[in-house]
Amino acid sequence: MNSISRFFWFCSGANFAILKRTPTESNKYVGIGATVFFTGVLAALAAGYALFTVFQNLIPAIFFGLLWGMMIFNLDRFIVSSMRKKENAWAEWKLAIPRLILAVLLALVISKPLELKMFEREINRKLDEKKTEFIAQSKANLAKGFPEIQELEGKIDTLKAEVSRAETFRNQLQKEYDAERFGEKTAGTSGIVGLGTNAKKKEQQLDAAQLALENLRKQNQVRIDTLEAQIREFMALRQVEFEKQQPGIEGFDGLAARMDALSALTSESSAMAMANVFIMLLFIAIETAPIFVKLISSRGPYDELLELHEEKVKLFKGEKWMIAKGESEARVGYFQDTHFYATDLKKEKTNRKNRAEADRELAKWE
Incomplete structure (x- = not known):
């Protein structure tokens, strides 16, 4: 069970060191990670079926399906891990809106191939009718x-x-x-x-x-x-x-032919149109579930420790910046002082040399 929990922690994008210090937050991030993982699995199945429809070959369908599922999994993991719990709820929602829009788009992409599979018999019948018309x-x-x-x-x-x-x-x-x-x-x-x-x-x-x-x-x-x-x-x-x-x-x-057939079926049958809408809403709910879990969950110890760690990093960065800035200003000042001194000395030597040459020329004329 410990290895499974750690795997779902990884899927949620949580920091292991901080989670170990906040055991009460473990179940929440296990749930978030499981949602992200199974969303990636559904995406892989949907992409595999869609690509099998295109290539009519199992091997490339499996390969590209797994690749698409891993990409969706990584993107969901990034979306969830990049969200931070703030003390101001409206600030959280403003940051979450772009992520929610992206999650809805991903849900629509994932749900469409599975809709084609669910309505495969009806779509095949519609395609047969189309073929008869074409003949x-x-x-x-x-x-x-x-x-x-x-x-x-x-x-x-x-x-x-x-x-x-x-x-x-x-x-x-x-x-x-x-x-x-x-x-x-x-x-x-x-x-x-x-x-x-x-x-x-x-x-x-x-x-x-x-x-x-x-x-x-x-x-x-x-x-x-x-x-x-x-x-x-x-x-x-x-x-x-x-x-x-x-x-x-x-x-x-x-x-494309199957999507066109599905569109025709949903326009002809209100029952299929409702089923199509419910399937899309289901996948939208699945895809946006991790984001909503983070939004509706209260600010916990994990968020406090994570914010503390990030603030320490900011303070450390500020300290290093001040030290580096002071050292840089000191080096610049030293360079300016020594450079200007050398320049003035060189000018003085040049002036003396010019005056000496002028005096020699005047002596010759006299």
């Missing part, structure tokens, strides 16, 4: 890219319509021929029963229409077969283009 859209775009298929299909429909019209004409002649044989009185029949002159004419017309129909069928069928072969060639080319696009559609399951 239909891709096929529609490819159909527009091959207008020859529609033109050939239109020609086939025209040929089939010609055969249909010929069949209709043949059937009409068949009805008139039957009516003429059985003596049915119509606008085109005589009403006389038997194979008379009109019946034979009707029969000849029917035979000619049947022959024309058969010839048209054969002729158009050859043309239809040719057009269908061309259509199959264009459809094969279209299928090749679709197969090129299909891997991209099937691979539509990255991190």
Whole structure:
């Protein structure tokens, strides 16, 4: 238990020497350290899942997940350890506001991958719907890219319509021929029963229409077969283009796609939107818990001893500064005195030398 406590002390960023002198503060910093540690663990899990979604490989996901978790752990540890308990509560809150904002941002970053994991089934269903839409859209775009298929299909429909019209004409002649044989009185029949002159004419017309129909069928069928072969060639080319696009559609399951699907789900379902908000609030509470613990906790012996130690360091620094400043001023004064004395002496020598040279020049002229 002692080693576990020391580990959580380390996670809280507390000073071991001071904590050993204040045993009543031990549990508080164990709780703060545990919160910081488990926040780092959650961050590592969240980053590992997010990176596995990106790389689709376990080894880099584990490596970068651990790296991200250690970074978050170190940042939380720094945030908590850098906070100091003051006698003025408002001064503490002013110092804590930037740290709280940073903690909220970290919580949002940590919570998002875990939200994606929690709603994985719903997100996968939404992604399947998106893929189906993309497939239909891709096929529609490819159909527009091959207008020859529609033109050939239109020609086939025209040929089939010609055969249909010929069949209709043949059937009409068949009805008139039957009516003429059985003596049915119509606008085109005589009403006389038997194979008379009109019946034979009707029969000849029917035979000619049947022959024309058969010839048209054969002729158009050859043309239809040719057009269908061309259509199959264009459809094969279209299928090749679709197969090129299909891997991209099937691979539509990255991190951005999942976040977009989650956003769509939360906008469609109020229950999922509420769950999403509650998860974010949970992680914000976890991430800001160490800071709030330090803010709401009373000023204890650990804080008093820590402030005393820091004040001693400040006093020691002031003493050293005063000593160093005095020594520096003494050295500067000594340097100025000796430097100016040497300078004046040198000037005097130069003046004497100049006067001597001037006197010699005057003596020569005299």
